[in-house]
Each structure stands twice: as structure tokens, then as C-alpha cells.
Amino acid sequence: MEHVEEEPGFEAAADTLREYLPRDYTVQVNGKCRVSYSGRTQSKLDRGDRMILVKQDSALLVHGPDNYQPRNWQPEVDRWSVGTGDGALTIEARRLDPEEVVEIELSSIELVTVSQMVDESELKISGHEVDIHEAIEETPEIVEDGFNLVARERKTPAGYIDVLGRDMDGAMTVVEVKRNPDYNTALQLQRYVDEIEEEFSGDVRGILVAPKLSDEVDGYLNERGLEFVEVDMDDIIQDYKLQDSQSGLSDFGPEYSTG
Amino acid sequence: MEHVEEEPGFEAAADTLREYLPRDYTVQVNGKCRVSYSGRTQSKLDRGDRMILVKQDSALLVHGPDNYQPRNWQPEVDRWSVGTGDGALTIEARRLDPEEVVEIELSSIELVTVSQMVDESELKISGHEVDIHEAIEETPEIVEDGFNLVARERKTPAGYIDVLGRDMDGAMTVVEVKRNPDYNTALQLQRYVDEIEEEFSGDVRGILVAPKLSDEVDGYLNERGLEFVEVDMDDIIQDYKLQDSQSGLSDFGPEYSTG
């Protein structure tokens, strides 16, 4: 940790920011501020306690005291401007494409920290939609007994079909895989079936493969003669279980609840 | 700021966490850690420098040195467990619905801070999709000269139609408004047109109103006889310009670029 400055003056904080913002440092500023954004839309946020975080790739986050998401942000900053005056420290974070700017007006500063973080490790994750695809390729009977895969990501005029195959009777079958299916998913599947029926001049089955389905969408599928196959995400995850899993957590204190 | 502890020992840090995590405090821990997640999917993240942020509504964020988004998170934690042992401090953040857990194993701690932030101010924003809707209601000629609005959010068996109206010749017209249109938008519009044609037994126009459109989707619209009207978001934003906008930023230092 290069710096930990508690309640610095505006000039001292500005010096630190001017030095470290444009370089590959993680900079944190806690304090009261107002924030305005102008670009793809416009927004304005009145004074409040916030934590400002500038990451080493110049990502800017303005976090409030709650919520997963920041109250304001700039995913990538091309040009910084730091100024003092009028009893405030101002930070302007400008991006060129798309052109947008976040302005922060700090009226008091509790803490400034500067550090360089090293994090080369990759996030290994299992349970994405692509894992369902791979599971189907490996064991096509997930879709149905006797199902045979013909193509993946097959292009049609209406977009890409996830999986194209034939059932045990040789009937052409369109399979749409979705982690979180919605109404559009059903429309999409219907459209694919129409496309393939036109191309092959014959009846085509359409199957949605997903972990769950709302009643409404299920009803739409039924009306249209489309089918639904439920997959258990636990099975998918278990097939691709992570190696080197953490173990031996020990000596826990008593559990306690939030609130 | 209640606490600023630089390089605390595991036991001291654990005491602080056990005291403040379950209450309405913003807690920050900087240090090297491994993270694993298990719930809707499974993920594993090896050791690296991270900033852990626990907000007053129990939202947990594990931020790395880059990127807008956290590397791991828990939007709402119901039960915390903090433990020490094996040269590490472990934090378990469990959520009950959906059931999922984030485990953090800290092998070194650089900084712990605890604070209570107050932020009551509301984010005022202009330029959402709903603002396009309102602009059309106010000045229907945005869609087309002579356009008359008949209904908004009209229900059909295929979902809700954004805007239903009649053009200057009295022809029924379905309008779909999208801030970020994609292929599904076109499918949806087509579906609505089909529904309304069936209901009114006559030709129905379909118009997509959006700030931009990819060539591919535009081509699909053309094939189907659907239309596209471009709206300038700047016009929309100006119609609903924010009051009390920030001004008088002064005494900026010289601008400098990232890199």
C-alpha cells in the first residue's frame, strides 16, 4: 500500500490523485460528493457519502453505502482532470468513445488510499449455458433417447440455431438451449422451426432445453406444438466439477445473521 | 470512519469483522485472497490481490485491480461466518434464497476500514427507454407526420405492444420502441403485427423506433416490410433536461491522459 491518507486536505488529495490516477494504480477516495454523468444519458446524484474506486485499467466506480451496483461509473477513462476550488475537489473522468463524462465534486474527504494490486488468476466457472451445450454434445440423450446431433450454431436467416439434430425416427429437430428462457426464447425457437421447415420442406420438431420455464411460456410452447425438456443444472455442474476445490476451512466462529 | 487498521493480524481483523459485518456498516478489507462460489453455478478464483467491500445492506463485492464488475459477489448475505486458522482468515457469506455461498480465504491483510456512510440522495436520470415513450406521447410526429396514438402497453397473446396507433391514412400501426434493438426486437415486432392483423383483419404497419440499428436487423425488417424510424437520444434527453445541473467547476489542473 503506497498511501493511506486520513482526512487529507483538498490540495494534498489533489496532488495524490494527479500523480496516481493516470498510472496503473488502484486509488480509493472516501468522502462526501456530488456526481453527474453526461453521455449515453444524463444523470445527477446529489451529495452523499460514497466510496470512489479507480482501478488500474482506469475503470471508475462510485459506490454508495448499499447495493451491488455502483451509483455512477465510467468503465474506461481516457482523460482525467483534477481541480480544487470553491471548497471542493473535483474529478472529471472523460471517455472518448462513446463520448461521456463523469464529474465528481468532493466536499469532504475521509480517506485516500493508493495501492498496486496483482491478480493474474483466472476465474474458473462451471454452469454457464455453454456447459449445457457441451453436455448435450457429450450425451445427446439429455435431449431425448435416440437424439442425434447434426450441427451446432447453424446459421439461418433468422439467426443461429443452437443445436440441430434428428430424433430416433430421423425427424429434423431444432434445439434451443437457454439458461434463463423467456418469452423471446419461444418466439425465437418458433422462428427457427419455421426456417428449417421451409428449407427442408417438411415437419420439424422444436425443443427448448432449459433448467426451468414459466407457465406462460410453457403454454405458448404447447399451443405451437413446441416441446420442453428440463435439465438439472446440478447435473451439468457435476459433469464439469472444479478441480482443486477449497477445503479445510477450520476454526469458524459461531454463525450469526445479518440485521 | 470508525476504524482504519493497516496490516492487522488475523485475529484482530476477525474481531473487527465479527463485530461489524452483521450490522449496518461499510466494511472494507484489502488483501490477498482466494474466492470460491457455489450456488446457481460454481466458480473458483485463485489467490490474488483484491478489495473486499461489504455494504450496509450486506451486499458483498470482491473487486480485482481491473474491470467495472467485481470478480465475485453476493448481492445479499443472510449469514456471515468468520474464522481463523491455517494461516488464513476465512469469510463465508451465505445467502438463503437462492441458496448460494461465497467463501473468501484471506492469506494476508493490508487494510481494514469500517465506516458508516449516509447517502439518501436519489439518482436522477434522463434518457431511458421510457423517455422515448413519453416523447412519442407528447409529440407523436416523432414516429411520423400525421401519426396518432391509440394505445400504449396494449396486451396481445404475444405480449405487450409498446405503442399502437394509426397513420395519417388511418392504417393501424404497431410501434416498438427499443433503446438497444436486436434481432429479437424484429421478431417481436413481426409477431405483434401478425397478431393485430389477425385481430383487425387487415394490413398493419410495423415500425421500430430506436436510436440505431444494425445492418443485419435492418435487412430483416426490410424483407418483412417492417419499417425503422431513427430517434436522436440527444433530442429525447433535451426534452427532459435535468434541473439544478452542476456548474462552476473551476481551477482545473492541466488535463492528462491515461496510460
Add this chain to the structure above:
DNA sequence: ACTTTCAGTTCGTTC
């Protein structure tokens, strides 16, 4: 560089 699609999406609103 642009387009398309997914996300442990999150978040809000509505039914």
C-alpha cells in the same frame, strides 16, 4: 473494429 449473445446478470415494476 463491429456485431451478437450471454450473465451466478442486477434491478425495478407489475400482476
Add this chain to the structure above:
DNA sequence: GAACGAAGTGAAAGT
């Protein structure tokens, strides 16, 4: 409480 849809979506993968 479930479900539907937007987001200043962001991020990754394919073209």
C-alpha cells in the same frame, strides 16, 4: 411472491 423487461447494461466470443 413470481414474472417480465430494461440497463449509461458489461464482458466475451465470433466475424
